[in-house]
Amino acid sequence: MSSRRRLGVRGNNKEIEMARKRHSDKGHHRPDKKYVEKTRSQTSSGEWWKPDAKHKNQIRVMPAWDDRGICIVRRVMHFGFEEGGRNRAFPCLEDNEPWMDSIPCPVDHVIAKMVKGDKDERSAASDLKASSARFLVQIVDCNDIEAGVQKWAGPLSFGKYFLSLLEDDDIEDITDPEDGYDIYFEMSGSGRGTKYDYRLRAKSSPIAYDDWEEDLDDLLETIEIRDTEELIELLVENYGNAFDIKEYLEDFEGETEKKGKKKKKAREKDEEDEEKTPAQKRKARRAAKAAAEEEEKKKVEEPGEEEWTAEEILAMNKRKLLKVVKDEELPIEDEDWDSAKELRELIMDELNIKEEDVPF
Numbered sequence: 001m002s003s004r005r006r007l008g009v010r011g012n013n014k015e016i017e018m019a020r021k022r023h024s025d026k027g028h029h030r031p032d033k034k035y036v037e038k039t040r041s042q043t044s045s046g047e048w049w050k051p052d053a054k055h056k057n058q059i060r061v062m063p064a065w066d067d068r069g070i071c072i073v074r075r076v077m078h079f080g081f082e083e084g085g086r087n088r089a090f091p092c093l094e095d096n097e098p099w100m101d102s103i104p105c106p107v108d109h110v111i112a113k114m115v116k117g118d119k120d121e122r123s124a125a126s127d128l129k130a131s132s133a134r135f136l137v138q139i140v141d142c143n144d145i146e147a148g149v150q151k152w153a154g155p156l157s158f159g160k161y162f163l164s165l166l167e168d169d170d171i172e173d174i175t176d177p178e179d180g181y182d183i184y185f186e187m188s189g190s191g192r193g194t195k196y197d198y199r200l201r202a203k204s205s206p207i208a209y210d211d212w213e214e215d216l217d218d219l220l221e222t223i224e225i226r227d228t229e230e231l232i233e234l235l236v237e238n239y240g241n242a243f244d245i246k247e248y249l250e251d252f253e254g255e256t257e258k259k260g261k262k263k264k265k266a267r268e269k270d271e272e273d274e275e276k277t278p279a280q281k282r283k284a285r286r287a288a289k290a291a292a293e294e295e296e297k298k299k300v301e302e303p304g305e306e307e308w309t310a311e312e313i314l315a316m317n318k319r320k321l322l323k324v325v326k327d328e329e330l331p332i333e334d335e336d337w338d339s340a341k342e343l344r345e346l347i348m349d350e351l352n353i354k355e356e357d358v359p360f
């Protein structure tokens with residue numbers, strides 16, 4: 001017993017000695033310049049709100065974009081990709097938002113191989129390593145109202161705090177545009193040790209920025225997701241010269257397994273069809289036709305089939321306008337317009353709502 005403990009102590013001392021040696025060789029672990037550059041270009045895009053580290057922040061989290069009720073999104077990103085001269089990050093497929101299907105992530109698979117490799121491999125692995133979870137919300141900064149609705153990738157502490165407010169039955173809907181609540185928070189410390197101290201404003205208030213609805217985006221649309229195949233392609237493009245990505249992925253089962261399952265299902269379906277007698281097939285076709293006719297009847301009755309009036313279109317915010325584009329299948333792309341006003345004009349053009357109908 002005592003000898004075993006002594007052995008353990010000796011082992012620890014040896015480790016400490018080796019660690020000291022590492023430090024004395026290099027002085028200390030210097031930041032990897034390439035990594036710093038990459039991280040900066042990800043964070044300085046200007047798209048994201050940054051809290052004030054020195055003063056009290058006051059923010060209001062915006063309500064959900066639509067009736068799915070999603071006003072906060074968790075994401076874990078893989079950095080370390082470059083595409084079209086830009087540094088990019090994409091969501092991990094395995095450790096992801098609850099609304100995505102969790103499937104094996106090829107990036108994690110490659111990282112697991114790289115960390116066991118040489119210095120270059122380990123460095124690449126640290127570039128690709130998934131970030132800690134961030135919680136994406138849309139906010140109005142009450143100290144900078146004119147900046148409008150901004151996106152914030154809040155830390156885990158914010159995610160926990162905000163979700164607990166949403167879950168608390170004693171607290172009204174804090175995202176209510178008229179009667180919701182602002183959140184105060186202060187930051188202390190720096191880097192990984194940064195602490196956030198959150199507090200709910202005791203008094204409810206309307207959102208301070210009047211045109212918030214015009215600015216609001218679909219949170220889910222702000223995250224570009226690449227699927228397994230696309231991520232593998234990126235890995236090969238970005239790291240394929242230095243490393244044998246295909247070899248790392250030789251025993252990666254995520255994609256192949258999924259495809260196999262799909263094929264099997266399709267085969268089973270074919271077999272089912274073959275087993276049907278001609279009479280059964282006719283019956284199935286009649287049922288399908290009746291269902292289609294029923295669907296057609298429903299469509300005519302739905303108010304969506306009625307024509308839009310100029311007043312209705314004029315009263316719509318960006319979100320409702322986009323719904324019209326989708327429902328009416330209008331050939332209007334996101335690139336075609338910069339403001340809700342322009343979008344409104346395009347829609348009225350497409351729907352043949354004439355100028356004279358428009359009171360402006």
Ligand SMILES: [Zn+2]
Pocket residue numbers: 078091092093094095105106107108130
């Ligand atoms: Zn991943």
